[in-house]
Structure formats: C-alpha cells, structure tokens
Amino acid sequence: MNILEVFEQFPTQESCIKYLEKVRWGDQVVCPYCKSERTAPAEHRHRCYNCKTSFSVTVGTIFHHTHLPLQKWFLAIMLMLNAKKGLSALQLSRDLRVNKNTAWRMNMQIRKAMNQVEHRNILQGIVEMDETYIGGKPRKGTKGDGKDGKHKPGRGTKKAPVIGAVQREGSVAAKAVDKKNMKGRNMRAFIRQHVNTEKSSLYTDEYKAYMGMSKVLPHSVIRHSDWYVDGDVHTNTIESFWALLKRGMFGQFHSVSRRHLQRYVDEFCYRYNLRNASSQFAFNLTINRALGV
Numbered sequence: 001m002n003i004l005e006v007f008e009q010f011p012t013q014e015s016c017i018k019y020l021e022k023v024r025w026g027d028q029v030v031c032p033y034c035k036s037e038r039t040a041p042a043e044h045r046h047r048c049y050n051c052k053t054s055f056s057v058t059v060g061t062i063f064h065h066t067h068l069p070l071q072k073w074f075l076a077i078m079l080m081l082n083a084k085k086g087l088s089a090l091q092l093s094r095d096l097r098v099n100k101n102t103a104w105r106m107n108m109q110i111r112k113a114m115n116q117v118e119h120r121n122i123l124q125g126i127v128e129m130d131e132t133y134i135g136g137k138p139r140k141g142t143k144g145d146g147k148d149g150k151h152k153p154g155r156g157t158k159k160a161p162v163i164g165a166v167q168r169e170g171s172v173a174a175k176a177v178d179k180k181n182m183k184g185r186n187m188r189a190f191i192r193q194h195v196n197t198e199k200s201s202l203y204t205d206e207y208k209a210y211m212g213m214s215k216v217l218p219h220s221v222i223r224h225s226d227w228y229v230d231g232d233v234h235t236n237t238i239e240s241f242w243a244l245l246k247r248g249m250f251g252q253f254h255s256v257s258r259r260h261l262q263r264y265v266d267e268f269c270y271r272y273n274l275r276n277a278s279s280q281f282a283f284n285l286t287i288n289r290a291l292g293v
C-alpha cells in the first residue's frame with residue numbers, strides 16, 4: 001500500500017465504512033451494545049431493534065469519537081507501516097494536515113492495535129535474548145545516578161530498560177520494564193511468555209539476570225570479552241533490532257514519557273514482524289486488529 005492505493009481503494013468516507021463493516025461483521029451486522037442481530041441500516045449507521053440505539057461500525061474501536069474522515073486514519077496506518085524508522089506526530093500532522101495533538105493521538109491509537117499483549121508471537125528455534133536502554137539526553141536540571149551526578153552508560157543508567165527476544169529469521173518480542181525488574185525471575189517469565197521453551201534454545205550474553213535460564217530451556221552464553229565468535233552463539237540479530245529501535249526513538253523519546261514507551265516498542269516489533277509480508281497484508285491485519293476482529 002502506498003498513498004495512491006489508499007486513495008484508489010478508499011476514495012470516500014462511504015467506501016471506508018463499507019470496508020470496515022465487511023471486516024468487522026461480514027454479512028451479519030451485530031449491535032455492539034447488546035449483541036443483537038436485529039438491526040437495520042440507517043444512513044452510514046445502523047439501528048438496533050432490540051436496545052433501540054443507533055450505532056456505526058467504529059463504535060468501540062480506535063476510530064470512534066474522532067470526527068476525522070476515515071480516509072485520514074487509513075492513510076495514517078499506511079504511513080506508519082511504511083515508516084521503517086518510525087513516524088513522528090509532527091510529520092504525521094504535516095502529512096495529513098491535522099493538528100499535532102490529533103496526529104499524536106492517532107499515532108498512539110494505531111500503536112494500540114499493534115500491541116503484543118493480545119497478540120503474542122511465540123518464538124521457536126534459536127532465540128536470542130538481550131536488553132537495551134532507551135532514552136535521549138536527560139532533561140536539564142535532572143541529576144544522574146552516577147556518584148558525581150553524571151549519567152552512567154548502559155546498565156547503570158536511569159534510561160528505561162527494554163528486554164527482548166528474537167527468533168533467528170523470525171519474529172521479535174520486546175517489553176519495557178522497570179529497572180528493579182531486571183532480575184532473573186522476570187527474564188524467565190518473559191521467556192516463558194514468548195518462547196516455546198520445549199522446542200527452543202536460548203543465546204544471551206553473560207549478564208547475571210540471564211543466569212538460571214537453563215532451568216527453563218537450553219541456554220548458551222556468549223562472552224563479549226572474548227575476541228572470537230563462538231560459532232553460531234551470538235546475539236547479533238537482537239542487537240540489530242535494538243539499533244533499529246534506537247534510531248527510530250532518537251529524537252522522539254525525549255518527549256515520550258516512560259508510560260508510553262511500550263507503545264513505541266510495540267510499533268517497532270510489529271513492523272519488524274511484518275517485514276516480509278506484503279503491505280496490503282500488513283494494512284488489512286492492522287485494520288482487523290483496530291476493529292478487535
């Protein structure tokens with residue numbers, strides 16, 4: 001999908017509604033409030049004879065209550081899916097001619113459809129796990145947590161940790177966590193949640209939180225201090241994903257609160273996991289999820 005294809009497939013509000021109705025209901029319209037099938041169409045909307053309400057296809061979805069043409073939503077989804085390095089709210093507001101707050105809200109709503117909680121990818125085979133730290137330069141006036149008030153790099157900083165695992169040639173899963181939860185049992189819980197431990201083996205570096213992983217699945221440790229790469233045992237795949245995430249977050253995260261970090265992580269995982277899918281497939285999938293189908 002590109003801009004032209006969105007305009008071709010969805011030239012009008014009506015065509016957008018029709019598409020959403022087909023995806024959400026197929027041939028049988030169901031009242032979103034009372035689940036009754038006793039409904040009748042009424043000008044871009046439907047009436048329910050059971051609970052006497054009228055409703056549109058966007059009720060209970062990310063598209064509801066926005067007063068924006070659905071075409072702009074579809075364009076926003078397409079633009080986000082195509083933006084390998086992420087799409088800032090400022091850029092989206094320029095592209096769609098909406099104000100920046102609206103663009104920011106659209107961005108965040110679309111990220112909701114990309115979440116990894118309702119839709120989990122189960123990894124299997126050779127799985128690499130690693131962690132990274134997200135955060136631009138600290139705000140002025142905040143003190144670092146180093147002894148001299150300076151910010152320490154890597155595992156000692158106040159930057160927000162993200163843990164993740166990737167299947168070689170496969171999908172990635174990643175989670176923003178509190179620094180106090182960078183512990184073995186949390187790491188193991190993450191692996192149990194996202195990896196088929198019966199059919200996988202795990203590669204990590206020698207960070208202490210990964211010790212004890214062999215309780216869960218076969219575990220090989222790469223020693224970064226060694227000058228050679230021990231054959232197949234490396235974490236290059238997950239490190240490449242972190243590089244992608246960090247490049248995308250750079251310049252955005254200083255305005256992203258810790259609270260929203262997972263949404264951004266979800267977006268980058270989602271795009272990565274669809275990297276070999278057609279853009280039409282990715283678009284349809286995103287609409288499906290946005291409708292809760």
Ligand SMILES: [Zn+2]
Nearest residue numbers: 031034048051
């Ligand atoms: Zn009803």
